Amino acid sequence: MRAVKLYDLANARDQRPSPFCWRAKLSLAHKGIPFEVVPVRFLDIPAIGDGTYRTVPVIEADGVWVGDSSRIADFLEQQFTDRPTLFPDDPERIFARFIEDWVNTTIHPAIFRMVARDIWSRLDADNQVYFRQAREKRLGTTLEATVADRDSRLPAFRASLEPLRATLKRRPFLCGQSPGYADYVAFGALQWPRLASDYALLAAEDPLHAWFARCLALYALDGLNAV
Amino acid sequence: MRAVKLYDLANARDQRPSPFCWRAKLSLAHKGIPFEVVPVRFLDIPAIGDGTYRTVPVIEADGVWVGDSSRIADFLEQQFTDRPTLFPDDPERIFARFIEDWVNTTIHPAIFRMVARDIWSRLDADNQVYFRQAREKRLGTTLEATVADRDSRLPAFRASLEPLRATLKRRPFLCGQSPGYADYVAFGALQWPRLASDYALLAAEDPLHAWFARCLALYALDGLNAV
Numbered sequence: 001m002r003a004v005k006l007y008d009l010a011n012a013r014d015q016r017p018s019p020f021c022w023r024a025k026l027s028l029a030h031k032g033i034p035f036e037v038v039p040v041r042f043l044d045i046p047a048i049g050d051g052t053y054r055t056v057p058v059i060e061a062d063g064v065w066v067g068d069s070s071r072i073a074d075f076l077e078q079q080f081t082d083r084p085t086l087f088p089d090d091p092e093r094i095f096a097r098f099i100e101d102w103v104n105t106t107i108h109p110a111i112f113r114m115v116a117r118d119i120w121s122r123l124d125a126d127n128q129v130y131f132r133q134a135r136e137k138r139l140g141t142t143l144e145a146t147v148a149d150r151d152s153r154l155p156a157f158r159a160s161l162e163p164l165r166a167t168l169k170r171r172p173f174l175c176g177q178s179p180g181y182a183d184y185v186a187f188g189a190l191q192w193p194r195l196a197s198d199y200a201l202l203a204a205e206d207p208l209h210a211w212f213a214r215c216l217a218l219y220a221l222d223g224l225n226a227v
Numbered sequence: 228m229r230a231v232k233l234y235d236l237a238n239a240r241d242q243r244p245s246p247f248c249w250r251a252k253l254s255l256a257h258k259g260i261p262f263e264v265v266p267v268r269f270l271d272i273p274a275i276g277d278g279t280y281r282t283v284p285v286i287e288a289d290g291v292w293v294g295d296s297s298r299i300a301d302f303l304e305q306q307f308t309d310r311p312t313l314f315p316d317d318p319e320r321i322f323a324r325f326i327e328d329w330v331n332t333t334i335h336p337a338i339f340r341m342v343a344r345d346i347w348s349r350l351d352a353d354n355q356v357y358f359r360q361a362r363e364k365r366l367g368t369t370l371e372a373t374v375a376d377r378d379s380r381l382p383a384f385r386a387s388l389e390p391l392r393a394t395l396k397r398r399p400f401l402c403g404q405s406p407g408y409a410d411y412v413a414f415g416a417l418q419w420p421r422l423a424s425d426y427a428l429l430a431a432e433d434p435l436h437a438w439f440a441r442c443l444a445l446y447a448l449d450g451l452n453a454v
Contacts, residue, residue: 092403095322098394107391136288162332167325176319 010039017195019188029219118197237266244422246415345424
């Protein structure tokens with residue numbers, strides 16, 4: 001196999017905060033598959049591949065194109081059966097899927113409502129126009145109004161991470177003794193605001209920091225340890 | 228084995244709303260183990276067994292006492308290996324544990340903040356005094372103040388159940404084609420306000436109703452279909 005190409009979202013500082021792209025990058029690293037990162041900005045996404053993609057990550061492997069982090073994980077698991085599984089002790093992937101659904105529908109929206117304007121502030125001018133229009137339409141209000149009460153939202157957000165803390169009391173990674181896709185999904189959610197914002201989402205004494213540091217130390221990936 | 232005894236929380240209407248007791252009752256039914264229910268009220272709990280229990284459910288099986296719904300599930304799984312497993316496709320129980328942690332730390336507190344006063348209103352006078360004192364100490368405010376803004380909390384609560392809906396789009400039960408402990412944990416959370424309150428936590432069109440109805444139809448258990 002030639003090198004896999006991964007299309008990764010970049011901001012004007014060339015940071016790569018996309019939580020979904022982190023899922024894909026860590027999944028590739030987990031499988032030991034070398035890959036080349038192609039940075040794109042929001043406005044470049046429609047030019048990827050055959051022009052049908054509206055989100056990243058997208059990967060290209062030997063002429064096969066796959067979009068959507070969840071489908072990419074499935075594709076890698078299916079294609080590289082001789083490599084470590086992304087779903088240890090989870091043959092039907094129900095745990096990983098639940099974490100994914102929980103993060104997508106609960107954790108990501110809560111984070112976005114706190115750092116949306118910070119994400120915007122790190123884009124270049126063209127992408128700022130696009131991002132503000134698209135996101136304010138979805139939010140039904142301005143980015144500024146969205147984040148205005150973030151301090152008051154913070155305690156409930158921190159409390160909502162308790163299931164992660166409870167699971168990580170019992171084991172070093174969500175997936176057990178070694179990490180898996182569920183870890184990468186949860187990691188991506190926290191890596192996103194870490195790279196796109198200065199806002200401290202976790203309290204300094206949060207036990208999640210230890211697990212997050214273990215994730216940061218897993219693989220030598222560009223931008224993994226960037227701030 | 229003689230019949231198992233299960234100590235179950237009852238209110239003044241002899242309803243059995245405890246979500247933790249539902250976990251245990253459905254787990255026993257799942258394993259096909261006959262059991263006798265011993266109704267207790269809050270103030271009776273310290274008199275159970277050797278007097279060390281502070282919560283129900285508690286079960287007694289051939290002289291062995293086990294408290295805590297999570298420990299009871301582990302005990303049943305270990306003792307009755309020839310019966311259907313409570314953790315299908317989940318050998319390390321990580322999915323079930325995550326659901327349990329998520330329900331305990333996120334869903335139960337959100338429900339309690341909406342129906343706490345309704346629960347109180349269905350207790351007898353002595354238990355009302357106990358419940359109000361203990362819970363108001365924990366809440367740091369009155370039962371009435373706790374539930375005062377419940378209508379405004381309802382949309383966020385309903386949204387927080389999205390991971391259940393997403394999982395149940397793919398399969399009839401959280402655990403797959405047939406139900407398991409994770410289903411009983413989530414079911415218990417919704418059975419609790421259904422029996423202890425008139426407040427409609429789910430919208431009439433919520434797709435969770437179909438799964439909830441499947442759970443109600445699983446076993447012939449006293450009080451399962453009561454309202």
